[in-house]
Amino acid sequence: MAVNRRLAATTAHLLPEHKPPGSPGQILEAALKLFAERGYAGASMRDIAGAAGLKPATFYAHYPSKEHILAELCRIGHEEQYRGVRVAVLDSAPDPRAQIVAYVRAHVAFHTSYPMLAVVANSELHVLGEALGSATFTLRQQSERLLGDIIQRGLDSGAFNVPNAWLAVAAIGGMGLRVAYWYSPEYHVTAEQVAETYAEYALRILAATRDGASRPAAKSKK
Amino acid sequence: MAVNRRLAATTAHLLPEHKPPGSPGQILEAALKLFAERGYAGASMRDIAGAAGLKPATFYAHYPSKEHILAELCRIGHEEQYRGVRVAVLDSAPDPRAQIVAYVRAHVAFHTSYPMLAVVANSELHVLGEALGSATFTLRQQSERLLGDIIQRGLDSGAFNVPNAWLAVAAIGGMGLRVAYWYSPEYHVTAEQVAETYAEYALRILAATRDGASRPAAKSKK
DNA sequence: ACTAGACGAACGATCGTTCGTTAGGCAAAA
DNA sequence: TTTTGCCTAACGAACGATCGTTCGTCTAGT
Numbered sequence: 180m181a182v183n184r185r186l187a188a189t190t191a192h193l194l195p196e197h198k199p200p201g202s203p204g205q206i207l208e209a210a211l212k213l214f215a216e217r218g219y220a221g222a223s224m225r226d227i228a229g230a231a232g233l234k235p236a237t238f239y240a241h242y243p244s245k246e247h248i249l250a251e252l253c254r255i256g257h258e259e260q261y262r263g264v265r266v267a268v269l270d271s272a273p274d275p276r277a278q279i280v281a282y283v284r285a286h287v288a289f290h291t292s293y294p295m296l297a298v299v300a301n302s303e304l305h306v307l308g309e310a311l312g313s314a315t316f317t318l319r320q321q322s323e324r325l326l327g328d329i330i331q332r333g334l335d336s337g338a339f340n341v342p343n344a345w346l347a348v349a350a351i352g353g354m355g356l357r358v359a360y361w362y363s364p365e366y367h368v369t370a371e372q373v374a375e376t377y378a379e380y381a382l383r384i385l386a387a388t389r390d391g392a393s394r395p396a397a398k399s400k401k
Numbered sequence: 402m403a404v405n406r407r408l409a410a411t412t413a414h415l416l417p418e419h420k421p422p423g424s425p426g427q428i429l430e431a432a433l434k435l436f437a438e439r440g441y442a443g444a445s446m447r448d449i450a451g452a453a454g455l456k457p458a459t460f461y462a463h464y465p466s467k468e469h470i471l472a473e474l475c476r477i478g479h480e481e482q483y484r485g486v487r488v489a490v491l492d493s494a495p496d497p498r499a500q501i502v503a504y505v506r507a508h509v510a511f512h513t514s515y516p517m518l519a520v521v522a523n524s525e526l527h528v529l530g531e532a533l534g535s536a537t538f539t540l541r542q543q544s545e546r547l548l549g550d551i552i553q554r555g556l557d558s559g560a561f562n563v564p565n566a567w568l569a570v571a572a573i574g575g576m577g578l579r580v581a582y583w584y585s586p587e588y589h590v591t592a593e594q595v596a597e598t599y600a601e602y603a604l605r606i607l608a609a610t611r612d613g614a615s616r617p618a619a620k621s622k623k
Numbered sequence: 624a625c626t627a628g629a630c631g632a633a634c635g636a637t638c639g640t641t642c643g644t645t646a647g648g649c650a651a652a653a
Numbered sequence: 654t655t656t657t658g659c660c661t662a663a664c665g666a667a668c669g670a671t672c673g674t675t676c677g678t679c680t681a682g683t
Contacts, residue, residue, distance in 0.1 A: 182531065182534075182535065182538055183526050183527055183529065183534045183535075183537075183538045184527060185524075185527035201662095202662080202663090216527075217442075217527075218440055218441075218442055218443075218528075219440075219442075219443075220439075220440055220441075220442035220443040221440075221441075221442040221528070223637075223638065223639085224638080224639060224640080225637085225638085225639095233662095233663075233664095234663070234664055234665080235639085235640085236640085236641080236642090236663075236664060236665080236666090237662070237663050237664070238640095239639095239640070239641080240661085240662060240663075241662090244639080244640085245639065245640090302407075302524060304405050305405055305406055305407035305438075305439075306440075306443070307405065309404065312404075312405045313404060313405075315405075316404055316405045341598075342594075342598055342601075343590060343594070343598060345590075346590065346594075346595065346598045346599070347602075349576070349579065349580070349583060350576040350598075350599060350602050351576075352579075353575060353576040353578070353579030353580070354571070354572040354573075354575040354576040354579075356575070356579060357571065357574075357575030357576075357578060357579065358571070358575070361571060368565065368567075368568065372564075372565070372568075373568065376563075376564055376565060376568045376572075377568070377572060379564075380569075380572050380606045383605040383606050383608060384602045384605050384606060386605060423628095424628080424629090445671075445672065445673085446672080446673060446674080447671085447672085447673095455629075455630095456629070456630055456631080457673085457674085458629075458630060458631080458632090458674085458675080458676085459628070459629050459630070460674095461673095461674070461675075462627080462628060462629075463628090466673080466674080467673065467674090624683100625682105625683085626681100626682090626683085627680105627681095627682090628679105628680090628681090628682105629678105629679085629680080629681100630677100630678080630679075630680095631676105631677095631678085631679100632675105632676090632677095632678105633674105633675085633676085634673105634674080634675070634676095635672105635673100635674095635675105636671105636672075636673090636674105637670105637671085637672065637673100638669105638670075638671065638672070639668105639669100639670090639671100640667105640668080640669095640670105641666105641667085641668070641669105642665105642666090642667085642668095643664105643665100643666095644663105644664080644665085644666105645662105645663085645664070645665100646661105646662090646663080646664090647660100647661090647662090647663100648659105648660090648661090648662105649658105649659090649660090650657100650658090650659090650660105651656100651657085651658085651659100652655100652656080652657070652658095653654100653655080653656065653657085
């Protein structure tokens with residue numbers, strides 16, 4: 180295998196609740212692996228059908244087109260990502276610091292748990308036309324907005340201190356996104372270590388105060 | 402145009418010193434734009450030739466194959482990126498903090514100045530076979546290693562404090578990489594602001610001490 | 624007269640997709 | 654129990670289109 184792989188992960192696995200039983204599930208998983216490794220245009224229907232143990236014609240008994248499969252994968256990926264961070268944030272304490280930690284932990288956990296899904300959903304979404312892609316695109320915006328709102332609340336309360344909220348969203352979101360490309364289970368750091376460390380990095384980026392007090396002025400503590 | 406574009410930039414421009422005169426340059430620039438927007442497999446030779454104002458057959462008078470064009474773009478992109486950060490670091494003060502600032506500034510500047518080149522060089526490199534891709538892959542490793550070495554020196558001198566040097570490389574490098582996808586010249590932040598802010602974020606991630614002194618113990622300053 | 628660059632036409636291969644057919648499991652009828 | 658009919662899933666074969674690439678020709682400049 181070439182040294183310059185697109186992502187480190189080698190096995191495609193789909194969340195059980197999103198994987199249909201039987202052939203549709205096999206097709207979805209095979210397409211996920213090939214789209215992640217070679218890109219949408221680089222994976223042919225014959226490759227996908229072959230990897231699923233079927234002939235190309237059988238595919239169309241389960242899905243209307245190649246583009247619909249990609250749309251399904253993008254939707255699943257973004258839905259799961261958004262679900263993960265949303266639940267994590269809602270379950271956490273109302274403090275912006277705790278919410279950022281919860282968000283980044285869940286965000287990183289998604290990218291380490293389902294790297295192929297993350298790679299496909301994020302870097303092949305542009306292939307989808309308006310009709311099939313807009314729903315997924317909305318999900319992506321919601322996820323970004325959730326992070327942006329947490330940061331804005333932290334800025335308002337004085338818990339955070341950054342010159343530009345959107346740049347912080349881009350930086351924190353971006354460093355998490357890239358995890359899907361290099362992380363692999365047999366790596367020398369565990370997924371938990373990555374999540375924990377990245378959560379700490381996010382707090383540092385935001386210059387989060389260590390305690391629960393706000394920051395009205397300089398060194399007013401104690 | 403679709404709402405879900407692959408990257409925000411709309412114009413492909415190549416550094417003058419890397420753009421050959423005449424048709425080869427036109428071809429290279431057209432391929433850059435189309436590879437960035439649609440991906441390698443999604444852009445046909447007829448599309449590229451047409452965008453360059455030529456017919457497909459003329460292409461082969463200047464380049465031996467489609468893959469060679471991608472290889473050339475990847476090489477140019479990684480060479481320019483590595484050159485930028487290397488010169489910046491060598492021109493800066495020997496302090497790890499100053500070197501990190503120089504590195505991140507140059508890294509971000511490359512991704513804002515040549516977003517299409519960055520997108521192609523980073524997300525289409527996997528298409529290249531061993532023969533055409535290995536040289537570029539080496540450049541990428543050198544660039545990462547330079548950042549890693551700066552961080553390690555900062556850790557050794559006590560200027561930085563992170564639990565894992567490699568995770569800091571991945572985080573700082575990753576957030577810079579993503580800039581190429583969302584930055585556009587007509588954005589509400591300038592390239593300089595992005596570079597400056599991201600350099601500050603990098604220092605925060607590394608928990609850099611503010612002064613030139615090392616950190617033998619807690620609050621020994623003054 | 625020579626050369627370099629652009630061209631039209633076409634090559635075989637592969638693309639996504641369609642169509643008519645076949646095999647197999649299962650329920651109702653004999 | 655056997656037979657019949659049906660329904661689903663899978664299939665082989667092929668469609669037109671497009672893919673990367675090649676080749677022989679033509680034209681403009683020296």
